[in-house]
Amino acid sequence: MIYLDNAATTLKKPPGVARAMVKALESAGNPSRGAHEPSLAASRLVYDTRIKLAELLKTDDPARIAFTYNSTDSLNMAIKGTLKKGDHVITTETEHNSVLRPLYETEKAGVELTIIKADKKGLWDVGELEKAIKPNTRAAVINHSSNVTGNTVDLAKISEITKKHGILLIVDGSQSVGSFPVDVNAADIFCFTGHKGLMGPQGVGGIYVREGVDLSPLRTGGSGIHSRDKVHPQEMPDALEAGTLNVHGIAGLNAALDFILNTEDIYEKKANLADEFCRRICDIKGLTVYGDIYGKSRSAVISVNIEGLPSDILCDRLWTEYNICTRAGLHCAPLMHKALGTLEWGVVRFSFSYFNTSEEVKAAAKALGDLAREAAK
Amino acid sequence: MREKKLYAIFTFSRTVDAMAAEKICTEEKVPGRLIPLPTAISAQCGLAWRTEPEYRELCQSKILKYDSIYSLKM
Numbered sequence: 001m002i003y004l005d006n007a008a009t010t011l012k013k014p015p016g017v018a019r020a021m022v023k024a025l026e027s028a029g030n031p032s033r034g035a036h037e038p039s040l041a042a043s044r045l046v047y048d049t050r051i052k053l054a055e056l057l058k059t060d061d062p063a064r065i066a067f068t069y070n071s072t073d074s075l076n077m078a079i080k081g082t083l084k085k086g087d088h089v090i091t092t093e094t095e096h097n098s099v100l101r102p103l104y105e106t107e108k109a110g111v112e113l114t115i116i117k118a119d120k121k122g123l124w125d126v127g128e129l130e131k132a133i134k135p136n137t138r139a140a141v142i143n144h145s146s147n148v149t150g151n152t153v154d155l156a157k158i159s160e161i162t163k164k165h166g167i168l169l170i171v172d173g174s175q176s177v178g179s180f181p182v183d184v185n186a187a188d189i190f191c192f193t194g195h196k197g198l199m200g201p202q203g204v205g206g207i208y209v210r211e212g213v214d215l216s217p218l219r220t221g222g223s224g225i226h227s228r229d230k231v232h233p234q235e236m237p238d239a240l241e242a243g244t245l246n247v248h249g250i251a252g253l254n255a256a257l258d259f260i261l262n263t264e265d266i267y268e269k270k271a272n273l274a275d276e277f278c279r280r281i282c283d284i285k286g287l288t289v290y291g292d293i294y295g296k297s298r299s300a301v302i303s304v305n306i307e308g309l310p311s312d313i314l315c316d317r318l319w320t321e322y323n324i325c326t327r328a329g330l331h332c333a334p335l336m337h338k339a340l341g342t343l344e345w346g347v348v349r350f351s352f353s354y355f356n357t358s359e360e361v362k363a364a365a366k367a368l369g370d371l372a373r374e375a376a377k
Numbered sequence: 378m379r380e381k382k383l384y385a386i387f388t389f390s391r392t393v394d395a396m397a398a399e400k401i402c403t404e405e406k407v408p409g410r411l412i413p414l415p416t417a418i419s420a421q422c423g424l425a426w427r428t429e430p431e432y433r434e435l436c437q438s439k440i441l442k443y444d445s446i447y448s449l450k451m
Contacts, residue, residue: 032392035413035424040399043424047396063393225392225423235391 002324002360007147007175007301007351010199011325014259017252021201024251030244032224042247049250050237052257053206057177057184057192065208066240067250071174072098074191074207077240078170079103079141081215082189085110087138090129093118093335094143094151099172100335103141112136118339121292122149130161139168139188144176148336148349149291150274150301152176159186168213178260179299180267184208189215197299198260199354200253203246209236217242266354273352273361274300280365286372290340290347300352303331304368308375311346318348322367326350385433386447387426387440388418395424398440402426407435418447427451 003011024045029038031046050062059065068074079102083089089111091103107113114132118124129140140162145152155171162169171187178197184190190208194200209215220232221242233239260266278293286307293302306314315328329346330337337343350364389395399411409428414421428436430448437446 032424033422035411040411043392043396044399047393047400050393063391223422225390225421227422228420233391237393238391 002322002356002363004350004352004356004360004364005325005327006353006356007196007299007349008327009195009202010197010353010355012353012355013199013201013252014256016255016258017200020255021248021252024248028247028251030224031247033244045247045251045254046245049254049257052254052261056257056261057182057190057208059184059208061211064211064236065206066237067245068191068205068207068240069203069246070195070205071172071191071193074193074205075099075141075170075172076102077207077215077218078189078191079106080218082139082168082170082213083111084138086136088112088114088134088136089138090114090116090132090140092116092124092142093339094122094124094146094148095141095333095335096143096147096172096174097332097334098174099141099143115335118336120339120341122146122151122290122336122340123292123295126154126157126161129158130165133161133165133167137165137167139170141170142172144171144173144182145179145297145299145301146291146333146336147175147301148303148331148333148340148347150175150298150303150351151291151295152180152297152299154297155183155186162188175299175301178266179270180297185210188213194249194253194256198253198256200256201249204249204253207240209240215240219243263354270300270352270354270356271298273356273358274298274302276358277302277350277352277361277365280361281368284369284372286376287368290342301349302351303347303349305342305345305347306368306372306375309371311342311348314348314371317371318364318367322363324364324367381450383430383448383450384427385430385436386415386418386449387428387436387443388414388445388447389424389426389442390444392424394442395426398426398436398443401439401441402428402436405439407439408432409436415449415451417449417451
């Protein structure tokens with residue numbers, strides 16, 4: 001089997017991830033809930049993982065990072081915790097439903113929503129962001145790297161605009177973290193997950209919240225501290241970590257971070273595989289590659305269609321005839337597909353991981369070539 | 378009956394600060410350990426760093442963020 005659906009979730013995890021999870025299952029107590037060894041061991045594990053995430057994301061203060069379930073959870077916290085009736089928020093057509101659906105909900109609750117259009121390549125003009133800002137604009141919610149095209153925005157440039165106008169920059173880093181170096185200091189709130197580029201287990205994600213940003217928690221409850229207070233702790237990270245954390249998942253993420261932080265070609269290898277795939281398929285007759293494939297900043301995601309083959313059929317034939325796992329359809333990004341002109345048929349997405357090989361890339365490219373030739377007959 | 382001893386107790390408003398205190402003190406080989414927040418200080422949950430009185434100042438210089446320091450017989 002060749003697994004090329006790593007933008008959905010990475011299948012092959014670094015050595016040590018499963019072992020760390022089993023060890024935690026057998027030894028970790030409830031973190032922040034006691035001073036006996038199992039509880040302290042869990043608390044140390046959680047703290048150590050925070051430190052490693054802070055190193056990866058280039059922030060000095062690990063306490064600004066809270067653990068969540070995944071990016072969707074983090075984005076819901078960010079969007080619903082900052083916007084209120086009468087606010088204006090700006091986003092783009094490149095967004096995933098994990099941004100769009102919470103925004104549509106806030107729109108129903110009286111938040112004004114502006115969606116910046118993307119062009120046929122799925123790119124949008126940063127100048128449009130500044131033009132869209134109004135006196136009541138509270139935030140911009142921006143996709144760092146598209147889960148459909150892999151194209152990536154310049155966060156520093158966007159941050160200059162949001163800072164200049166005093167609005168919050170909320171970033172969806174689902175596809176960027178683990179794909180290339182990320183500096184969260186450009187963002188006010190940065191949302192990410194642990195199971196994609198970070199190669200950890202599903203069920204653990206995170207949210208970075210810059211000091212001074214006022215974010216009301218979606219969930220309140222047990223915190224292990226200040227138990228007599230009627231109000232949930234307001235300080236990060238406790239403010240966003242009500243209830244028992246997924247320590248077993250965090251243990252897996254910790255091991256994955258060890259691998260990422262100690263592997264020199266962690267970003268380069270994946271990018272090279274995507275480039276090689278692109279080179280091998282770009283001349284196939286009848287095949288369309290979407291997005292700005294020669295763009296400088298991109299993650300290891302390549303989406304294609306073959307003329308005459310709906311994306312679901314192409315994806316299913318890749319699986320049943322070639323044992324290649326890809327993802328068909330709209331990838332939870334309907335507005336992006338509208339911009340690309342693929343709303344009816346969708347596209348087939350190939351997404352690479354550090355653990356893929358050049359041989360797998362060649363096999364996938366050959367399969368596409370064969371299917372395109374057959375479709376053209 | 379266990380004889381009570383005097384300790385210096387550092388309290389924290391967040392678990393993350395307690396864990397940071399334990400990490401730095403362990404790395405710097407400063408004696409002490411995390412204990413449940415003594416009810417004599419507050420009837421709340423949480424962790425506190427307990428050390429011998431002679432290490433109070435050393436801990437104070439190493440621990441970046443704490444709420445208060447108490448002298449407590451326990």
